[in-house]
Amino acid sequence: xxxxxxxxxxxxxxxxxxxxxxxxxxxxxxxxxxxxxxxxxxxxxxxxxxxxxxxxxxxxxxxxxxxxxxxxxxxxxxxxxxxxxxxxxxxxxxxxxxxxxxxxxxxxxxxxxxxxxxxxxxxxxxxxxxxxxxxxxxxxxxxxxxxxxxxxxxxxxxxxxxxxxxxxxxxx
Numbered sequence: 001x002x003x004x005x006x007x008x009x010x011x012x013x014x015x016x017x018x019x020x021x022x023x024x025x026x027x028x029x030x031x032x033x034x035x036x037x038x039x040x041x042x043x044x045x046x047x048x049x050x051x052x053x054x055x056x057x058x059x060x061x062x063x064x065x066x067x068x069x070x071x072x073x074x075x076x077x078x079x080x081x082x083x084x085x086x087x088x089x090x091x092x093x094x095x096x097x098x099x100x101x102x103x104x105x106x107x108x109x110x111x112x113x114x115x116x117x118x119x120x121x122x123x124x125x126x127x128x129x130x131x132x133x134x135x136x137x138x139x140x141x142x143x144x145x146x147x148x149x150x151x152x153x154x155x156x157x158x159x160x161x162x163x164x165x166x167x168x169x170x171x172x
Contacts, residue, residue, distance in 0.1 A: 039160035069101035131168035
């Protein structure tokens, strides 16, 4: 039986170690549990009508979510892209800020967003501004950063849904 030269044996050993080190990365998406999202509140804080000079109509909205990490590792939600629907109508896409979550812990995700008001969505925003109930849904996808273990993406799925009703911000 022929023996491998020492440098070849060393190279083969290093290659085997590297391949073993990559095994958890390949299995990460199936082993990782999806973080959870719980809506704490959504609030219309302003409604601007179109103005002179081409200023568009905008709705200022604050979204508060509680995000949970069921994994035994800390994780950073590096990017959360969400779609807001009011009464089934697509209002717009927003990118929510990232959030650091401790292992098996949770943290707040608060976003101040400005959304365009269109002829299709103006009625829903006006009902919310008057204190009336409007059905909403937030669909999204996100990327989780597990550091050296990888950055799996999750979604699309519904992050939150329910009825949006708040005290009126318009007197009429």
